[in-house]
Amino acid sequence: MEPGLQKTQRYLILGLVFVVVLAVFPLTPDPAIHIKILAYELCALALLLLGVFMHGADSGHAWRNSALPVLFLALLALFAIATVTSFNVSYSLVRETIRMAALFVIFVTTTSVFRSPQRIWALFSAICIAVAISSVYGLVQFMGMDPFPWDAERYSLREAPSTYGNPNFAAHTLALAVILAAGLGARRESRWAILCIPIYFVHFALTQTRGALLALAAALILVVVAVIISRIGRKPATAVACTFGIVCVIGMLGITAVAALSKVETGQVYPDGLSLTKRYNSYYGASLMIHDKPWSGFGP
Numbered sequence: 532m533e534p535g536l537q538k539t540q541r542y543l544i545l546g547l548v549f550v551v552v553l554a555v556f557p558l559t560p561d562p563a564i565h566i567k568i569l570a571y572e573l574c575a576l577a578l579l580l581l582g583v584f585m586h587g588a589d590s591g592h593a594w595r596n597s598a599l600p601v602l603f604l605a606l607l608a609l610f611a612i613a614t615v616t617s618f619n620v621s622y623s624l625v626r627e628t629i630r631m632a633a634l635f636v637i638f639v640t641t642t643s644v645f646r647s648p649q650r651i652w653a654l655f656s657a658i659c660i661a662v663a664i665s666s667v668y669g670l671v672q673f674m675g676m677d678p679f680p681w682d683a684e685r686y687s688l689r690e691a692p693s694t695y696g697n698p699n700f701a702a703h704t705l706a707l708a709v710i711l712a713a714g715l716g717a718r719r720e721s722r723w724a725i726l727c728i729p730i731y732f733v734h735f736a737l738t739q740t741r742g743a744l745l746a747l748a749a750a751l752i753l754v755v756v757a758v759i760i761s762r763i764g765r766k767p768a769t770a771v772a773c774t775f776g777i778v779c780v781i782g783m784l785g786i787t788a789v790a791a792l793s794k795v796e797t798g799q800v801y802p803d804g805l806s807l808t809k810r811y812n813s814y815y816g817a818s819l820m821i822h823d824k825p826w827s828g829f830g831p
Contacts, residue, residue, distance in 0.1 A: 536581050541644045543581075544637065545657045547574045552661035552704070553668075553694050557680050563696025568630060575633035578640045603635055616827040655711045656721060662708040663727040666734035669693035669701060673737050691737035698738035705731045705738075706747045753778050 547570065556566035610628040617623040645654050669691035671677055681688060690698040709731050715724035735744065757774045790800040801811075820829055 536584065537644050540578055540581055540640055541650065543574055543577060544641055544644065545654065547571060547637070548654070548657045549661045550574075552658075552665050555679060555694050555696075561696060562679075562681070563692070563694060571637060572629065572633045575636040579636050582640065603639070606635060607632060612826070613828045616824075617829060652715065652718070652721065655715055656724070659708055659712045659715060659724050659727050662704055663730050665693045665695070665701075666705070666730045669734045669737060689737075690739055691734055693734070699740055699742070702735060702738045702740035702742070702744070703746075705735050706744075706750070709747060710750055749778070749782065752781060756781075 550570045551567045554566045554570060555562045559565040607628075610631060614620055614623040614628050641654075645651050668677075672688045672693060673691045675688070677688060687698070691701065692698045693701050695701045695704060709728060712724040712727045712731065715721040716728070753774065756777050757770070760770045760773050760777075763770075794800050801807075
């Protein structure tokens with residue numbers, strides 16, 4: 532492989548991390564989303580064109596000697612079927628199919644050009660820095676000093692949606708960033724990442740979300756169990772299986788405890804509330820759609 536082309540792809544992806552996390556554009560209906568979609572679709576096109584010119588690539592390249600191209604074609608075929616049978620073909624094609632194809636290209640290229648531990652840590656560092664900058668911006672929003680012209684009726688800036696446009700999206704990103712920062716902070720070369728964690732948690736508190744915090748707690752349990760099992764000295768494959776098995780048991784016990792507490796407080800085994808009811812209805816509607824058209828669906 533020509534080193535210059537691979538390096539270009541790597542720098543494109545590192546730059547895309549900052550653009551996807553930080554970019555906002557006031558002249559679109561959704562200032563925090565549409566510009567990010569445009570950015571990663573253009574980046575995917577550039578990565579794909581660079582991949583076409585990568586002749587003589589080594590056998591470790593993600594597009595060679597693997598099932599990924601077959602998976603990619605199968606995914607496109609599934610989306611094509613869903614697109615042509617949807618209610619709005621043009622919407623499905625432009626809004627969903629192309630988007631998913633672009634994300635898949637970025638995924639495959641990332642697994643190809645970030646293969647060494649050093650490069651993977653560099654990618655994680657870029658994510659942590661970008662999210663930290665976004666969290667600082669979220670604090671600025673919370674304090675009422677945001678210069679960006681957000682629609683005050685549509686966006687609750689007191690919940691610090693930051694550059695994501697939604698406090699839930701911000702919290703989901705923060706959960707990942709906390710884990711990556713903790714991993715970076717465990718390395719002598721990247722102790723600086725520990726400084727990002729308090730910033731993330733302050734932003735977490737401002738978003739007032741529950742799901743991401745539960746996910747973060749589950750990740751912490753997973754790490755603790757994995758560390759305990761690794762010190763017992765089991766083989767890696769056995770350790771992984773035991774870790775996930777124990778975490779599943781802990782998860783089921785947690786769900787049972789929540790159901791029991793909900794039964795005592797509300798008389799029903801599942802938690803209630805407006806936000807949760809909306810999600811229950813979404814899952815129920817989605818299950819009916821899958822039942823009606825399990826193969827082609829109603830459009831991607």
